[in-house]
Amino acid sequence: MAKKSMVLRDEKRKVLVAKYAKRRAELKAMSCDMKIGDEERYQAQFELQKLPRDSSRSRIRNRCAVTGRARGYYRKFGLSRSKLREVMMRGEAPGVVKASW
Numbered sequence: 257m258a259k260k261s262m263v264l265r266d267e268k269r270k271v272l273v274a275k276y277a278k279r280r281a282e283l284k285a286m287s288c289d290m291k292i293g294d295e296e297r298y299q300a301q302f303e304l305q306k307l308p309r310d311s312s313r314s315r316i317r318n319r320c321a322v323t324g325r326a327r328g329y330y331r332k333f334g335l336s337r338s339k340l341r342e343v344m345m346r347g348e349a350p351g352v353v354k355a356s357w
Contacts, residue, residue, distance in 0.1 A: 258324030266317050269310045276311035280304065 328337035
């Protein structure tokens with residue numbers, strides 16, 4: 257089980273990403289647009305830097321839905337490798353068959 261503080265920190269980041277997503281996308285588009293002037297692009301980059309760090313999408317960490325574990329995460333199932341194995345052994349994972357040869 258992951259520390260509660262780490263899981264809560266990630267939840268807080270998800271809220272911030274949702275809150276600032278539109279503004280961040282606008283500023284990013286302005287800073288990359290070569291049709292507008294250099295001063296406006298510089299201002300857009302400056303405004304982008306003033307936004308909270310945690311509002312960036314890349315700071316969200318994928319975590320297991322059951323344990324909160326950050327490593328060994330399978331996106332298709334939303335679980336870590338250890339919990340995924342338990343679910344597969346019970347036969348609750350759709351489309352997964354135990355290998356035998």
